[in-house]
Amino acid sequence: MGQFDGQVVYITGIARGQGRNHALRFAKEGASIIGMDIADRVADHTTYPAASADDLAETVRLVEEAGGTILARQGDTRDLAFQQQLVADGVERFGRLDHVIANAGILTWGLTWEMTEEQFTDVVDVNLVGTWKTLKSSIPAMIAAGNGGSIVIISSCAGIKAMPAQASYSASKFGLRGLAQTAAKELGPQRIRVNSVHPYAVHTPMGLEDSQAIKAFQDWGRHFPSMMDHYPVASVDDLTDAVVYLSTAVAVTGSEFQIDMGETKV
């Protein structure tokens, strides 16, 4: 018996990192997965390696190897029609929609007045507008299913405490809190809970393979430390544990759940 037996979850950004781990865990716990990833370079100013179509195929292989069922497509969260069609096809195939994990996101580095227009608008388009499109694509199906459910939005500690050299990222991740709180208020009567998650560094390519981050740390390092030097980077399981908790915690909505080793309080 899995804790999501018979349920269906829509997850964005599943090719690798946190999204892949969420897909695997939910599948192992009995959920059918509707998943998507751009699986390609999102913008030319990101400074860590992009996910690939092979990464997305590997997520599908891992989910199926674990005995799960998955409908996965390559696409962009900025494409509303693509997300709406994917969710519609997933609901037709699996019969309902119970959970959403709005996880896809990108990061770029630069001082507020030095970053390019693309560095600002691309990050806000993906992280904030793209996440709104994820909600717009999925909430009607959740309401129609009438089973209540949960939406988890992956923000960042940078959505609670602004980070230098991350103007567009911090602005987009702060914006997600407003989106989450608004949707939580609107969806309470439908028994659909909406919460945001705020990680510090996570063991993924975005968290670990970013050469520009190291450069930015040198100049602005005093703003970044957490309370726990002995545990500088959370695991993807730390994040999935939080997402599973929020997806099942019937008394929790509108919360801003920090997996940040205390960083936002320093």
Ligand SMILES: NC(=O)c1ccc[n+]([C@@H]2O[C@H](COP(=O)([O-])OP(=O)(O)OC[C@H]3O[C@@H](n4cnc5c(N)ncnc54)[C@H](O)[C@@H]3O)[C@@H](O)[C@H]2O)c1
């Ligand atoms: N890694 C960290 O240190 C960290 C810290 C705080 C918050 N976060 C957030 O966690 C979430 C997951 O990131 P991760 O750490 O797994 O990074 P990651 O780069 O390993 O994975 C992100 C995935 O999202 C996909 N993606 C990006 N833009 C997309 C788009 N427009 N459409 C579809 N797919 C898209 C990427 O292709 C990639 O597979 C992101 O929202 C990120 O901002 C990460």
